[in-house]
Amino acid sequence: MTAALVAAFAAVLAVGAGAAEPAADHPHESHSMEGMQMSAAGMVMNQNTDRLPKDCANIAQDVTITVHAGRKYAAAHPGTTYAYDRGAWDVPPCSRVTVTLVNEDHVRHQWMLHGLPRYLYTEGMFHLEVSGPGEGSGTFIVPSVKKTYLVHCDVPQHAEKGMKAELTVAGGDGDLPSIPGVSATIELDPYRVRWDAAMLVLAGVVGLVGAMLGFRALRG
Numbered sequence: 001m002t003a004a005l006v007a008a009f010a011a012v013l014a015v016g017a018g019a020a021e022p023a024a025d026h027p028h029e030s031h032s033m034e035g036m037q038m039s040a041a042g043m044v045m046n047q048n049t050d051r052l053p054k055d056c057a058n059i060a061q062d063v064t065i066t067v068h069a070g071r072k073y074a075a076a077h078p079g080t081t082y083a084y085d086r087g088a089w090d091v092p093p094c095s096r097v098t099v100t101l102v103n104e105d106h107v108r109h110q111w112m113l114h115g116l117p118r119y120l121y122t123e124g125m126f127h128l129e130v131s132g133p134g135e136g137s138g139t140f141i142v143p144s145v146k147k148t149y150l151v152h153c154d155v156p157q158h159a160e161k162g163m164k165a166e167l168t169v170a171g172g173d174g175d176l177p178s179i180p181g182v183s184a185t186i187e188l189d190p191y192r193v194r195w196d197a198a199m200l201v202l203a204g205v206v207g208l209v210g211a212m213l214g215f216r217a218l219r220g
Contacts, residue, residue, distance in 0.1 A: 037138075044138035045127035049096065051120055053143035056094035063095045067111055069130075069153070069163065070104030077180040080162025082109070082153065087181035090168045093144035097167075100137040103130035110153045113167060117143060127154075148172035
């Protein structure tokens with residue numbers, strides 16, 4: 001009886017593994033885009049050094065930003081595992097921004113910015129990644145609008161564990177929530193279990209197997 005239940009449990013796991021998952025609701029789902037440079041050391045997506053936003057007559061200023069990323073910067077923010085050395089940067093309107101990301105860990109880190117105009121940047125994002133210890137650089141041009149842009153690392157769980165920041169243009173339009181070193185508190189990201197038929201069957205099988213094993217242990 002126990003062997004049959006274990007076999008049923010394994011079958012449910014196989015069905016769940018093969019089931020198609022719904023499309024992820026990420027603004028950067030497609031990575032087929034212009035301005036892309038890739039190597040074993042990292043990549044840059046949506047680099048833009050000369051195409052002006054519609055509201056900019058010229059490049060107002062060249063700005064360089066150096067960002068350090070690693071575990072050691074999380075020490076300043078209890079409850080985090082990864083962090084940037086700073087939580088915020090401010091740039092003038094219509095500035096050309098060159099970011100150098102210095103990765104101080106032996107894992108991938110990214111500096112990804114969201115909310116740029118989609119007619120210039122595919123999916124409205126700029127993406128800079130360094131695969132391990134080392135550095136990489138990329139450039140983009142911001143519009144003239146006073147705005148706060150989200151910056152984060154898109155490697156799974158890195159943003160949830162603290163690697164988030166913001167870039168403001170002309171002071172921005174308000175701080176974003178849950179930014180280490182900027183926002184007052186870190187808000188936990190909710191994770192909900194999707195209770196479909198397979199999950200219900202799995203939960204039932206696990207409960208039944210546990211009950212059988214407990215009963216056998218009592219009889220023994």
